[in-house]
Amino acid sequence: MKTDIDRLMQEENIDVLWVTGSMMNNPDMVYFTGIHNASTINLFKLRDKPPIIFHDNFERDEVAKSGLKTQSYIDKFPFDKYLKEARGNVLKAYSTWFKAFFIETCITSSRVAIFGKKDISYTYAIIKALKRELPQVEFIGYFKDSLLKQARMTKSQAEVEQIRQMGNVTTQIVAKVANLLSNQKVKDNKLVNKGGHPITVKEIKKLIRLWLVERGADNPEGTIFAIGHDAGVPHNAGDPNGFLELGKPIVFDIFPCEAGGGYFYDFTRTWCLGYATDEVQKLHAQVLKVHHKIISELRPNRPFRDFQKRASELFTKMGHVTIEKQFNVTEGYIHCIGHGLGLNVHENPFSGISAGERDILTPGIVFTIEPGLYYPSKNIGVRIEDTIYLNPQGKFEILADYPYDLVIPVKN
Amino acid sequence: MKTDIDRLMQEENIDVLWVTGSMMNNPDMVYFTGIHNASTINLFKLRDKPPIIFHDNFERDEVAKSGLKTQSYIDKFPFDKYLKEARGNVLKAYSTWFKAFFIETCITSSRVAIFGKKDISYTYAIIKALKRELPQVEFIGYFKDSLLKQARMTKSQAEVEQIRQMGNVTTQIVAKVANLLSNQKVKDNKLVNKGGHPITVKEIKKLIRLWLVERGADNPEGTIFAIGHDAGVPHNAGDPNGFLELGKPIVFDIFPCEAGGGYFYDFTRTWCLGYATDEVQKLHAQVLKVHHKIISELRPNRPFRDFQKRASELFTKMGHVTIEKQFNVTEGYIHCIGHGLGLNVHENPFSGISAGERDILTPGIVFTIEPGLYYPSKNIGVRIEDTIYLNPQGKFEILADYPYDLVIPVKN
Known part of the structure; x- marks a missing residue:
């Protein structure tokens, strides 16, 4: 939580957080500022001090909406002066402008x-130049588990x-999509529109976007609506013309x-229109069983990775190959059991092979559980995913309930 | 154009372009790949060679949609092997995994x-680690005028x-918004909805987003709909509750x-509902005059910055203070005359104080002309903007015509 930041800065011997970029679609910035329309600002947070935003004068009204302390460059650091001194070398x-500003x-x-x-x-060029101007400053990047991550x-x-x-x-x-699919006509084993033309994945996705926008939401990372073979490849988003x-x-x-x-949600259901084959029914039942089982076994303060191992154990018993046994497998249980989410759709804690000592089911986290089975060679993929909150009292709570039914009935 | 890349690499002594990140909302990547749903890929382009995408196995179907050569890491560089060798240090x-891959x-x-x-x-941490593994490799960032920019x-x-x-x-x-505004009722000098409640900026922006999404478009950088005082501050996006x-x-x-x-468009009109005061009419007429004048004077192969100076000259003659005379001014002509656009809403060529020798009106560019006058203390801002293509024959063409009328008639 935000209240942990000063302690983390102390522990990691960090003097300053420098957050740069836009106040939109920029998770580490939005964490401090909320979502507003300024495209290029610099936020600094010194240890044990409140954050302060430095900004171009044009952006003054937008940055003020953050409620944070703000400072226009123009008052103290007019860029034209530095440009003259640098004889036009921008x-x-x-970098001298930035140096003056660092000194201040x-x-x-x-x-x-x-x-x-x-x-x-751009950022790498700036940091290189700043290192020349300010050799005493050490710039720190994080490969994983960044201080802000x-x-x-914890939320x-x-x-x-x-x-x-x-x-x-x-x-x-999701309910609107299910309802829509249930109410279309069927022709040649496909859903068709009023004109008798087959409905495409692209059309469904467009409706999803419209319904999201109507509700103040967006899907900047896309939506997966993947059928048959495509369903068997975890990140295949679906053939638009399918x-x-x-x-x-x-x-x-x-x-x-x-x-x-802003904040994400993450949710998956696997559906069959009209009917499901025995094989798909069986795989779906297995995934659902593992889903419920893992959720029932979750305990606070355990490594998230333990539950990936547990899911692999359960799937192995069911006769599937798993990524835990064989890393480069493409069929079977080939995904990890879940991930934290918040301002990023994937953030700590993680459960996969790269998960570390900080990837713990700590009270306050929000994360997914998403077992799946993938058989692209059989044109089958099944995944079931819910987003779960581990509250400060140590209880696990699915944040939005929805039925798990496999078959979506269609009109005869 | 893409066909310039190898020549530019030669001129700047660059051996490899390394483009990283998502295939969405990532201009330098989308330039090569188009828009697809893979979230983390690495594209390399060696000089005089076609680009190649390296990707996680999950992303194999999405990267294939780019039509480029692709290579899954898993075939040659299974990450679990490197993780074991590094005893869990991710x-x-x-970085050793990346090193193997660089060597390959x-x-x-x-x-x-x-x-x-x-x-x-994350990226800075990776580059630091790679520099340790591969001290012979020099990583190059660009502050401006990057090779890809x-x-x-030129398009x-x-x-x-x-x-x-x-x-x-x-x-x-824009026409739909104008039509909507014209067809609302007026009460207490404000537009009101059927229930008699004043319509807010937020509601207009929501409709704009819906209409964009219906047309396969988006506004990831927001939309400015700024009234009165807010119109007087160039980057004020408007008070949502105004x-x-x-x-x-x-x-x-x-x-x-x-x-x-994907590709942007950029467009501004200034409107008054029902009527405009004499002062606003005068300022609008001045801005429109400068708009037409500058467009009529554009010539190929001239520095874009010349036209910023020309606009300042014209506005100075009209009695306004300009940013060219006084850098930190907040009233008058305080913006630059325009900017290139494409996969970024702002890209080369530039016309402002930082513009350089590459910011030339080169045949093939697409750019804006957007003179404006800003008087926040008087609750007035006026800007008029069109997007212009300079074709290979040297002709300047507005890419989407629209009337310049100031007053939007409203119902009595």
Whole structure:
């Protein structure tokens, strides 16, 4: 949580957090500022001090909406002055300008941790130039478990309510899609529209986007609506021109967020239109069994990875090959059991091979459980996913309930 | 254009382009791959070779949609092996894994230019680790005029048609908004809905998003619908809870892109509902005069910055203070005359104080002309913006025409 940041800075000997980029679609920034329309700002947080936003003058009204302390560059650091001094060399001007600004902010011999989603070419050039101007400053990047990712891993009550609200939006839309599919005509084993033309995946996704936007949400990472073979490849988003054929498994994985890059929800159901083959029914029943079993066995303060191992054990007993036994497998249980989520759709804690000592089921986390079985050679994929909150009292709670039915009835 | 890339690599002595991140909302990646659903891939382009995508196995179907050469890591570089060798140190595993992969790709003593919009903390950590593993490799970032920005500055015919199509979408939506505003009831000098409640900016923006999504577009950078005082601050996006008051100037600046982070359009009109005061009419007429004048004076192969100076000259003659005379001014002509656009809403060529020798009106560019006058203290802002294509024959063409009328008639 945000209240952990100063302690984490102390533990990791970080003097300054530097968060750069937009106030939209930029998780580490939005964590501090909320979602507003400023495209390029710099937020600094010194240890044991409140954050402060430095901004171009044009952005003054938007940054003020953050409620944080703000400071326009123009008052103290007019760029034209530095550009003149640098005789038109813009990078030199920018880095001396930044140096003046670091000196003003007392960031001159410090460990500065960098954050933000931004053009890496630009940012790398800036950091290189700054290192020349300020050799005493050490810039710190994080490969994983960044200080802010650690803080963000546990959620405040307000954050949980935002995620729950996105869960409500998600299940509303899933219900609308189910209802829509149930009410189409069938021709040649496919759903068709009023004109008798087969409905495509693209059309379903467009409706999903419209329904999301109507509810103040968005799907910046897309939506998976993958049928048959495509369902068998976990990150195949579905063929836009694919038809909705009866009996084929559909993996419908929807992970929307608050419009502009806010909190995510993550949810999957597997459906068959009209009927399911025995084989799909069997795999679906197995996945659902593991889903319930894992959720029932979750305990606070256990490594998340334990439950990936447990899921693999359960699937192995059912006769499936698993990624835990054989890393480069493409059929069977080839995914990890879940991941944390929040302002990123994937964040700590993790459960896969790279999970570490910080990937613990800590009270306050929000995470997914999403067992699946993947057989692309048989045109089958099955995944079931819910988003779960581990509350401060140690209880696990699915944030948005929805039935697990495999078969979506269709009109005869 | 893409066909310039090998020449630019030669000129700048770059051996490899490394583009990282998602195939969505990541301009330098989308330039090569188009928009698809893979979230983390690495694209390498060696000089005089076609690009190749390296990807996690899960992403194999999505990367294939790019039409480029692809290679799953798993075939040659199974991560579990490196993780075992690194005794669980994930960053070490990742960097030795990357090293093996660089060696395979012959990137071992090279100048590697980095690109992509991605978490900078993560990317900086990776580059630091790679520099330890591969001390002969020099990683290059660009503060401005990056090699890909230079290539992307001039557009192919296909790119121009994509931008033109977004222009059509944009003007369709602007017309729908104008029509909507004209057809509302007025009460207490404000537009009201059927229930008699004042309509808010938030409601207008929601409709704009829905209409964009219906047309396969999106507005990831937001939309400016700024009224009165807010119109006087160029990047104020408008108060979501603001009402639509008659007679106040509205700066409506809409910059949508193809959904998923494709080509942008950029367009602004200034409107007054019902009537405009003499002062606003005068300022609007001045801005429109400068708009037409600048467009009429554009010539190929001239520095874009010349036209910023020319606009300042024209506004100075009209009695306004300008940013060219006084950098930190907040009233008058305080913006630059325009910018290139494409996969970024702002890209080369630039016309402002930082513009350089590459910011030339080169045949093939697409750019905006957007003069404006800003008087927040008087609750006035006026901006008029069109997107223009300079074709290979040297002709300047507005890509989507739309009337410049200031007053939107409303119902009595």
